[in-house]
Amino acid sequence: MALGGFARAAMDYTQHVNVFQGTTNGGNRFPGVIAAPFAMVKLGPDVQKGNTDAYSGYLPEGNVNGFSLMHESGTGGAPKYGVVSQMPVTGNVTNPLSDLSQPRASADQGSIGYYKSSLASGVAVELAATEHAGLLQYTFPSGSTQSIVVDVSHVLPSFRGLGWEQHYSGGNFSFFSDGHYEGFGTYNNGWNLSPDWNVYFCGRFNQKPTVSKTFLGTGPTPASYDTTSFVSGTQRLGGVFVFSESNITSRVGISYVSTTKACQNLGDEIPESRNLQELVENAKSKWNSDVFSKIQVSSTNDTELQLLYSSLLGMFMIPSNLSGENPGWSSSEPYYSDIFTFWDTHRCHTSLFHIVEPVAYEEFIRALIDIWRHDGFMPDARSSNFNGRVQGGSNADNVLADAYVKGVRGAINWEDGYSAMLTDAEKVPPNNNDPKAPDSSTKEGRGALPDWLKYGWITPKFTRAVSRAVEYSTNDFGLYQVAKGLGKKADAEKYLNRSRNWRHHWNPNATSNGHSGFVVPRQANGSFAPQDPLSCGGCYWGDAYYEDNPWVYSLNALHDIATLKKYSSGDSKFVDRVDKLWDLKIFNAGNEPSFTSPYLYNFVKGEQYRSVERSRQIGRLYNSGPGGLPGNSDAGAMESNILWQMIGLWPMTGQTTFLILSPWFPSMTINLSNGKTLEITTKGGNKDTAFYVQSLKVNGEPWTKSWVTWEDIFANGGTMDFVLGESAAEWNTGELPPSPASGDQ
Structure with a gap:
């Protein structure tokens, strides 16, 4: 059945929802x-x-x-x-x-x-x-x-x-x-x-x-x-x-x-x-009214409809809106808890949260800032009204930066928001003596900040040193974005420079499978520790890399991709480096650090089709059944991933950039705030066999870039009209996506 016209408002989308999606096979859905x-x-x-x-x-x-x-x-x-x-x-x-x-x-x-x-x-x-x-x-x-x-x-x-x-x-x-x-x-x-x-x-x-x-x-x-x-x-x-x-x-x-x-x-x-x-x-x-009607598609395929609406359910179960139920302090601000965790959700969940539930999203941002006002730090994770545990960086910084650059204002006090981010960037949180990572706090903030401030890198005396360094760089990029917007020029320059510190972990002499240069542990004296780029040890709390290996983390400085391409010896080697994630069976669709890797082809002219191929491969790992997620739902992070595949875009958190993939449906309407819509259409193709972009018009104009911005299609609504086909076409001949931290190469 097609979901169109005047029937939309009265449509019962819940008929397409399987509440048991992702409840087995490690999905852990409720x-x-x-x-x-x-x-x-x-x-x-x-x-x-x-x-x-x-x-x-x-x-x-x-x-x-x-x-x-x-x-x-x-x-x-x-x-x-x-x-x-x-x-x-x-x-x-x-x-x-x-x-x-x-x-x-x-x-x-x-x-x-x-x-x-x-x-x-x-x-x-x-x-x-x-x-x-x-x-x-x-x-x-x-x-x-x-x-x-x-x-x-x-x-x-x-x-x-x-x-x-x-x-x-x-x-x-x-x-x-x-x-x-x-x-x-x-x-x-x-x-x-x-x-x-x-x-x-x-x-x-x-x-x-x-x-x-x-x-x-x-x-x-x-x-x-x-x-x-x-x-x-x-x-x-x-x-x-x-x-x-x-x-x-x-x-x-x-x-x-x-x-x-x-x-x-x-x-x-x-x-x-x-x-x-x-x-x-x-x-x-x-x-x-609040969720399902926000995304409407033309489809006669109940399997696809079930995946769409079941995934939307999985996205919005937590965090919990506890406004009026905060036992910790009295405040007129909204209060949300049950954040599991920004390490998981900042990559693609919070950006879709913003689009589908903009009122709640503004409340959520205000709640994060209010937690800082009263508890001293924003959470990376929070449950039972208590911060903890931090797996990598202070990724609430990325979430606030993403909201700021996309114009979320309302009742948010952005001076306080920036002060909350500054706390993460400059204040060492007290060590909570976590037995799994006793070197520094896992409760909140950046536990490895002493090294970050002293050396510009993180030494192995701190657990998860390399993955934290990559994430601290993206956190500092978030501070740069907000500082720039608030007119704090000296701070903006400081944190832009600090956002490049991931480069200090790049060892050009580390080699693996025909490639040179990987992020590796670095000692206090500046020397690099020996590191097999295919290994992350136990890949857990006590190791240098958390839940993924050097190949993946070496591609995770998403604000500095032009530098990554240079370090990788140019476009062709960069494309091969991304290919190797599959050739070497490194890529894991259930692992959040890998989430953006499949779409980095968009940073090379003529290679966007490879991102589309990877997107479709990932899409086949999902279904609406009990075993239908490729890993933990992680508070909806996994479901937001497949929803972006269906939309045909990928968000670059902390930036206004969305990488273009390939939509699933002949037409999709995303209802935005204030009655605006984003209308996405496809012609000449289908989701499974004819999914390559042949041409694209954005807001009626021919488009040759492999990316769009928030202002192009979301701020005031817009249209994206795709022509799809069975074979790849080098349509993306225009300007490459921004790499905002790469100006000093």
Whole structure:
């Protein structure tokens, strides 16, 4: 069916969404209920199978041990949240601390705003939600005893043995004469190594329990389990409720602030009169209006439509909009958390976030700056209201620079934004003594800054020295962009020069497979350490390169590509260097440092067609099924990648440049802010076999450049009209894309 004309506004795009996309094969996507983009409540099942980490709570096989209201999506490292949980049990619960988990009788079902699990016990559990509250609808088998266990100590465990597992520290639980209950849990650790944090809850049922009990204990049996209405302490605790009827509706509100706020959220968002179907319809309407309707295509291929709209869902699950739910400080500014992580998302996610959700994006930028105001640093990652962990550079700098050069203003205080960036660039963060990287802070900022300031490179005394140096260079380029825009000429010159420091790691004598010159570790005395360009050791926290090898990081100074071409001995060697990522089986589409590498051919005249070929190769690694992502979703980074392939562009973060690829659809409309649109059309080709660009018009004018700018097509809308064909054509004979840090070669 073609999505065109007057039907667009009323179109239900959710029919094309598979909420289980990317939930297996390492994608780690969350398939449960998220009632709106960035909603705080993410309600779904928690599943355990042996010692397998369930990063989002979900596994396709294993036993369900609870349904909880808070999850992340697509993350690696270790699971986070899985808190505010309850579990239905048939029969009397003699020991709420025992294993109450159940296998599923059939595969889970889900769609936008709705989720259902059918347990082997005969209990059917249907879920719906709002932004700060969840609804759980239980249907028990007839003739059974109906019990619901609320376990405050429930968290998602980790079995990796890396010290990133979550801990329950304590809490309290109360039930009241009207049948409702309140309390909070305290938790800590997780991948970001956060200290204690609290989440508060307030729950009600549609019928008054016949029996209400609390429990408290640590061992195989509770130290107390009786009708006492209040328990508190560091032991496991919670409540058990027994009902006389088989159909039970449970409504729960949550808050980071207080039980009073949790009860308010519940009353405001899911009053007793609101039913499951109404919540489902509200969620569908919200996702349609806020996200799915922003990109419309002409297509009769439901496989492609499912990939498009399922990927859009995956992009906007996190971060979480916690405005009004910030327990750390009082502020009129928006507040967002659950950032996993800018190391993943700054490369192509945040630029599409800006286009699809511009209002939320401005709020998000303001929130980052406000975190700096109160916590001292912007996050590279943040969860449970705590910064951490930094994998490479201070990549919030890149995100702010990208927003600034593309004209995001609104209520943003850019002087404060620049000051936040300056903090990253000049202030050494206190060492948080991370066991995996004890040399410097992994909480925030640039831990290896002492070397960066002293030498202009990073010595091996700091972990991830080379990958950090490449990223610090792009971070400093971000400062240059904002300083230049704000008229800070001396700062602009300083940070432009510093953005070239990656060159200090370039060893022209390092060789591999017919190529000379790679970024390698450099000692304090200026000598280069021996380095095999095909090796990155363990490629992890303690190594010189993080999650990729010297071949990839040697192509990652994306603000200085002309220098890279010069260092690589010219155009033909540069093209071959990019080719070698495939010839040597180095390229990994699931690894973020590689994301832009396939499109660097656009920096050589006549070679854009190679970028298109790589784009199509990457596109074939995706589908809308459970195993449809080539790696962790990484908070939507992976999904934003395939969405840019469909659009036929690639963003250069921190610049206004978009590299031109080849669109998938005969026509695509991207709805921009203020009623403007970008219209992209193709003629004479198709996505799979005739995808080479033959010619292009931008805003009606013939176009021979392999790139466009924000101002060309996004700032005021625009058109891109492609003619495609089955064979490559050297159409890109015009000016090459900018290389803004290369002026001093």
